[in-house]
Amino acid sequence: MLFRVDPTSTVPLGDQIAACVRRAVADGAVAPGERLPAARALAESLGVNVHTALRGYQRLREEGLIELRRGRGAVVADGASPHRARLLERVREMVGEARELGMTEDELLALVRSELSAG
């Protein structure tokens, strides 16, 4: 898969790496079970710090998109469907917009809860 990062952007590099993988899963460019480059290899490839690459991968693991295996790099998780990746992208957008509006965490969560109970 293609990774692209912009060091001049205000978005942290780790988040940019995570966004690349999310996008690739959403597009179907990578399928569950596929191996991603090890964090060290990815960092060398893009010329970023290993910890930066790891931070991106850890974020993806928390989202359930990849599994990290010690010494064996990252593997796209079985549950990582394009739908799930697209949903995760929307959640990020939503949180970003809520922050721009100056909403607090509780306010946003209250909105989501009310939407959930209405459904």
Added chain:
Amino acid sequence: MNRKNTGRAALAAMPFLLALAADLILFATRRDRLPAQLASHFVGNGRADDYAGRTSYVVITTVLLVGTGVLWVLMTARGGFHGRAYRRVVACGYAVAGFLGYLMAVVLLVNVDAAEDAQGRAQDVSFPMWQLAAALGVAALASGLGLLLAAVLPVPEEPSADGQADRQADGTTAGGERIALAAGEVAGWARSTGNRWLLPAVALTCAGAVALLFAVGWSAAVPVLLVGLLLLSFARPNVAVDRRGITVSGMLPWPRVRVPLDRIETAASRDIKPLTEYGGWGYRIRPGRTGIMIRSGEGIVARLADGRDFAVTVDDSATAAALLNTLIDQRRTEH
């Protein structure tokens, strides 16, 4: 076989014939001083653990040198090697002939005047391990001689212009796609590739190593095991394309193959037929092209500055080729 090929065959055959002649002359002149059963196989400490009759020695030496000689004659006459690759093949043949010829001579000489036991076996014969180093030295000298001879004697000409035109027709020199990168944006592409036959091959090799360990000893098992481990580390290779060029690595950081971006002129994605284009699978070096053939099908083909091709079979190669061409464009505008 035309005249050029006859010359090539003679050049390739010569070291094997010379080695065979030397070994057979040594045998003929010392025949009366040899035991009935020569010590023929040695273990780590140089002690003999197997024996062979005098006739066996002659037969084994002849089969070994003639067999490897025929292999090299076929490679130089039919392999289609040109220029530097051709000289290297010839030099390798000289090295192998020197190594084998020297070892067989040493085996013969350590048996001269050996005492015999009741079965006629050579007694108190040992093979000094430094002779292996000496054999490597002989191989190095012989390969130097081979390089020299191959360079002095008329070298077969490079592939004709027709061949170049054929290769351009397959699209490897086309302009190709690009990936739109913003100013300052850094891009890298990575993909793991594999072949379902590789893991069984690894298992088979390792099983062979274990069998050899019990049947022959560690000296035979270790090299086979090393080959198995090398295969294992490349069972699922990673291919990366980025600002550094093309990198193909196994599970460990080393060994790996890297083609620097500076050496690449253009890249394309196309279907690759390993058997007809590269003569098989694995790391292939052919005249005018090098390739890592893991399976049949799509792959990246890069045309290098020296006119050679470097190819690796991998999925999603169109993206990789587009990124390579983009990075090459960037490099050109920067300079």
